[in-house]
Amino acid sequence: MPKSVLFIAALVCQVPALAQQTPKKPLDHSVYDRWESVVNPKISNNGKFVLYQVKPQQGDGTLYIKTAGNRQLAQIGRGDSAAFSADSRFVAFSIKPPYALVRQARIKKKKPDDMPKDSLGVYALETGKLTKYANVKSWQLAEKAAVLAFLGNKPVLKDAKPKAPADTLKKLTDGLLDANKAGAPLTVLNLPAGSSREFAAVTDYQISKPGNRVAFAVLAPKGSQDVQSGLYAFDVPGGSLRKLSSGKGTYKNLAFDEAGKQLAFAAEKHPEKALVKPFSLYYTNFAIDSAAIILRPGDKTLKANWSPSGFGKIQFSDNGEKLFFGTAPDPIPQDTSLVEFEHAKLDIWNYKDDYLQPTQLKNLKKDLQRNYLAVLYPKRGNLFIQLEDEYLRESFLAENTNAEYVLALTDTAKRIAAQWEGAARRQAFLVSTTTGQRVAINPQALKSRFQLSPNGDYALWYDDAAKAWFSFAAATRRTTNLTGQLPVSFTDEENDSPTDPEPYGVAAWTKNDGAVLVYDRYDIWKINPKTGAAVNFTNGLGRAGKLTFRYRIPVEKKKFIEPKDELLLLAQNTETKQWGYYRKAIAGTKAPQLVAIGPVSYSPLMQAKNAGTLLYTKSSVSQPADVYVSTDLRKETKLSAINAQQQDYNWFTAELVHWTTPQGHKATGVLYKPENFDPAKKYPLISYFYEKLSDGIYRYQAPAPTPSRLDIAMFASNGYLVFTPDISYTVGEPGPSAVEYVNSGVEALKKNPWVDGAHLGIQGQSWGGYQVAYLITQTNLYAAAWAGAPVVNMTSAYGGIRWESGVSRQFQYERTQSRIGGTLWEKTDAYLRNSPLFSLPKVQTPVVIMANDADGAVPWYQGIEMFTDLRRLGKPVWLLQYNGEAHNLLKRENRKDISIRELQFFDHYLKGAPAPVWLEKGVPAVEKGRNWGLEPAKGAGM
Template sequence: MHKLLLLFACLICLLPAVAQQGPKKPLDHSVYDKWESIANQKISNNGKYVLYQVKPQQGDAKLYIKTAGNRTLQQISRGDSAVFSADSKYAVFQIKPLYKDVRQAKIKKKKPEEMPKDSLGIYALETGKLTKYANVKSFQLAEKASVLAFLATKPLLKDDKTKAPADTLKKLTDDLLDAKKAGATLTVVSLQTGKAHEFASVTDYQLSKLGNKTAFAVAAPKKSKDVTSGLFVFDLVSGNVKKQSTGKGTYKNLAFDDAGRQLAFTAEKQPEKALLKPFSLYYSDFTQDSATTIMRPSDKALKTGWSPSGFGKIVFSENGEKLFFGTAPDPIPQDTTLVEFEHAKLDVWNYKDDYLQPTQLKNLKKDLQRNYLAVIYPRQANKFVQLEDEYLRDSYMAENTNAEYVLAVTDTAKRIAAQWEGGTRKQAYLVSTRTGERIAINPKAAKSRFQLSPHGDYALWYDDAAKAWFSFAAATRKVTNLTGKTGVSFTDEENDSPTEPEAYGVAAWTKDDAAVLLFDRYDIWKVNPQTGAAVNFTNGLGRANKLIFRYRMPVEKQKFIEPKDELLLLAQNEASKEWGYYQKALASTKAPQRLTMGKFGYSQLLRAKNADVLLYTKSNVSMSPDVYVSRDFGKETKLSAINAQQQDYNWFTAELVHWTTPKGYKATGVLYKPENFDPAKKYPMVSYFYEKLSDGLYKYTAPAPTPSRLDIAMFASNGYLVFTPDISYTIGEPGPSAVEFINSGVEELKKNSWVDGARLGIQGQSWGGYQVAYLITQTNMYAAAWAGAPVVNMTSAYGGIRWESGVSRQFQYERTQSRIGGTLWEKPDLYIRNSPLFQLPKVQTPVVIMSNDADGAVPWYQGIEMFTDLRRLGKPVWLLQYNGEAHNLVKRENRKDISIRELQFFDHYLKGAPAPEWLSTGVPAVEKGRNWGFETAKGAGL
């Protein structure tokens, strides 16, 4: 009896806890900011330490430094941009200001110099010592040594304004303004000894790879007696500072050779009011008192009117023999006699221009800074070779910078056709860094993508017309077809656009350019670039089992595969969409061995440089991405556990669905269901689509303010089914293709008793927005529709401009996403038939359009055409125009706004919820910024 009473008492005690659990809450718009993600994960070279950030969507992030065994060493609030030192003894990171402080400063419209500043943190992994420095603008950590350099500004103490006399305050203010122009304090620290050296008024700096030297430019404040303007080098070993160049001016592009024994930089020391300020190239091997000028403006070796460029990157070859830099024509000086309001302002469009004026204006800054690669040999009497020029202006250096050749490509005289073809036809050359000789690779221009092998021995490209990979051997000048005899296609087998299918791509090269790994649809091929001898590296396992094998070079690894390397191959099961990893040694002839395969998604692997330790994130639809450490995926150590709050909310599940379309095509999609799904109930369903989305079956989708897509997490959590069908296209029929796949998929799902066929919605953004607009002209099966940035009139959009890039839209309609397959005058019937505008009288579905006035991809007027025409027809239609916003919403406040409206809209039409005011009565312009229209309008209806 006593035992029974005790048991009963225990049960009573448990009841409140059980009652508290209850049903899980649906997600709401208040959850966004605290939802977290993993970012900037790193692993030390010895594999013993890891670091990663946990970032809320809005607010202060936290940096975690841990052992690979998951022992927490340090948590740094607001830690950011963290890196490990080469010897795996230190972690260096920025510490961002508090989010609330930055917000308040923005509210008070503080000037940039008055905004809260970053700090710098240094954490000693072995001792646990944490050192901080305030007001840090930037930092560099030596690539191969524990030496740190950073710039820090003088702090203006909060009490200065209240305690300092007027003259002192003025001096502090002047100092700050002077420092803004003149630079900041450079500190160079040996992390091992802790010894620090400071240098004032530094504007730019560069550490050598070995950390033995630091070059820095100084701009002395006015009337300074202690600081001299110029370029200096600090030797960390001797502690000496050596002047390399003096005088006021601009010093840029500081660069050491790998050994830290040579320095080069560009500088201009023209008078402040000079109209033209060309740069000179300086060089030092530290044997002379200062750097010498090895290339001046209008040097006789240069083309007439050319100078070294201040915008060209300076690079020494690995052996230190070659110095690469940029040259450029001297700019046309501004005519200072012109009065701005007295001369015309216009753009002149000419049909012979290589690029349309909008494209030129978009690229104006880049073109003003354009420079042309050249090489000089400081140890060979400054022998000079110009590698690029106006004709041949894009080149690529091999990873082995000692290589004789650079690869250069040109589309000169072929650029106008990009207006309708999208890309341009190119010719490629190997250019000798010794003689400047140009060796043509493909005499006939082709739409190809060229690359130079890491060692520089071969050029590689895929020829769209020949549908094969080719190599060009620098030594023999022989062209070899690498894949023509494999009997396998190396291009997109599912291409459904009226353009040449693209190649699946290059995986990697092996050491000394001995082989290149190429992808077909499923497998990886190992090909000899000299002979074309090819073997299926994955032993045909991919195609036989419908496994898609890919190889991604670990971030920390060099740019080629060593002969002894074990390769970790990412694999996806094409049918189940599961992801995993297989392993195979480069030298092995055996089939790859499976390490893991499951219902997860993986980030790119990070492998410790000197240890067999892997770092990655793993997730699926219900498991937030967290950080893991493993050696072979067999035994994983989980290091993080973010978004614990998810367990309090009604989440969702995801499953593949298959059906056959009316024309007999096999189709696939993903169906998302609420976690508390009950097959005895009926659910409203919203379909969201954009090309093909089923590969993301196991992708984690966090609730987040939307740029205009459907927030799957929010809708599924709130009792909706969400369906994302894959779409394949018939050329010339983008609209009917959407009908074929989307509507048939919806009809298939409607056969289930738990799908409410009377409460169906569709949502799409951009290309998906176009398809929404088209679908509602073809069927009345949808009770509500939402079209973000749709094109509704292909005839008016065809000749327009994508203002974000400045290019014409013609190529998109003829050859790429719109898939018409011809010009407007060749196929006007297809442009009209696929344009929703011409069929708008059929529309009966209430629809919201988002069309923003700064959209750089889809013309804003497309949404206006749709709205004004539906309005004239008396159809229920709304237009959301976010001021100054782009194609996809960027500002978080706007994303939050549209997220609320989107759910309100579908809740009203698919769940019968009361209509908010913005739907029922609208928001007059006089109430803009005062009334958002979210509340239910009393007594108002639709």
């Protein structure tokens, strides 16, 4: 063979090897849209079928329907919001319009009625038949039957092409095609029977849990001879239709009992121009042809000038004996004599107000719709009992709604102090649903979170002062200290805020309220709420092995633990940060048995209602959260395989790092390295921090446009080391605490030859943004810094407003995250000492600030103060203000923009890349929207 042929043959043989050695690409900003995630996985009641959606970050998703053994039954483009029928025979789902079509409609600025509409799909699991219904506004699937109801969209005038005289067209315009008021077609499908019925001009509907009836409201078109306004009920098995209430009006809150044998609703039938339109409460047991008013405005049983509310939830008790609903004062009629442009517009702030004016305005709609829980007994002569009122206006039903008592809370006369305490102190009561009697649980108002046991036999709460969990028995009215004598703390042992530590919480209750499972830091305790008798359910294995055990009931809508249940306990090793599961029977005495544990993250388990099959997602640093099915978590079947493109890109690894701070504290953080890390090279390092992040070391982090945090995947893939140190705080010293942990962690890493100590960066958002601002006033260690939504002046921020909620910021500084631990006048020096603003002359680090004009958490002017003062001092500083944006960016286009700028900024200062125009020269207002300044500036460099 000639040598030339041998040489060519050798090259051919080497091609596969060369292909394998081709370097992986670094991630870039073009990858975001197609990166996928699994959404809404579900398992059928019989455990034989699974569904899930795979959605790209932007674009069209896909619905997958499979057997639990991973045999694919259907793959449906744009399938969304899917659900199994109760009999495990059908799947119902929305079909979204194509993303490209919606995008074009938005470009053309089409009105909402003209936008592309959803469709509805129904897939038969036994036959594989797929049926689609176009132009669907909403749908409901019966909870306990394969009965489906869906509402179409309202008719639109321009879609109609009537061949009729002008007067006929006018009638259509005046009546049927009134897009704001017209109803739409309602279709009811009995899926096993294969039958359907359609009804016209429906405005609202409700299907019963057993699927035996569908109630719906009709608003008839003007002049219609065939359709009449009213409230109707359709008998699904029998096919009969019954009118329950006649006349045009507003019908709301349609509610069936559990058996679908009773129906209640609120309705008002006042003239359209009436200034006040109070509701009446209607009821039927279907023994007669119509629904009757059982409570109307002005009834003597109601408080004067009160009526049934049109906004309160209507709900039957489980046994159908009680009807819960809301009542409210009649609305104040609007004064029509006032001319809008002739009267003043102002907000009046009064120091005696329970809530600040911004809070009141933020809650205005909710307050206008506020209603107060009442109960009525339709089978006992409509006996009526008011349970709530203006004093006692928050209540909770037991999971067993047959229970005699509801738990009710009041913070009346305690609300003002929430301005600086963060939450109002409350008193709790048990209110009898049979007599209305109120039984006080705690004589002194507490900041506790009270809860009612599933069966309604006990109230449970944690008392900060006594440092113990308590129960209150409804039957005996006895208070029992459940944990005061136990040898462990049930509140956050690592609390570093100047407030009472939060309790670890409650896992679940056993059947008939026999026991409650309560968390300490590591273990779960099983406690008798009547006697306080307690055992360490996890046998002390948690504290001994530094394992944190937690539990959530995996079966949807199951409210308590059965005596024979075997629990799968989620566990994390607090030292290695690995996650896994242990198994233990609720009645067992042996220690929990290890099932699986490793460097992975699990979603909460979902278990089939009538089978032992488990559904969950599992991920790691390098493996996306894919869907798995198993019966024991040992032998598992992987159903999805998303983000195959990841293998083409340079990914990253994660490892725990430990060091000792200057004050001798043991510290932990996570170091992310590029997948192609070479210890012979030097890498720039960026520190990103927000309190403690190490528990998430094994969480999959997809590349995604950032709301303003650091995109770890993007930076690691592009040759950066990313360090996320955990920070513990000293009260009164939040700034120095960040210095203690962040700087010492960076200094420890600098000792490695592969860390480029001359090119270090820091990035933080919100609380992290504050820490970035503080750090650069204390050290010149960093070559570049990025502070998102920072507070720099605690003295001015202290009395400000969190506009997203309308509450004062004082509590944050005195009690919670900002950790000063006192008022501005009590601890003036601490406020000044921890405010970066007063040390800005020390700053030598180039810094970008993001501060948005619609930030509802941090005052926008904080970023402005930082920018204008650094500018005044001649320091290199930039401010990005995204118009109309929130504390964290919400609009995807803005997230993409900041992601590009963030990488450009750090590339320039930490890698020597050319500066972009926005960084070097800026973008004048006259070029806004025309020039983004992202291209390299001419002649730009370090």
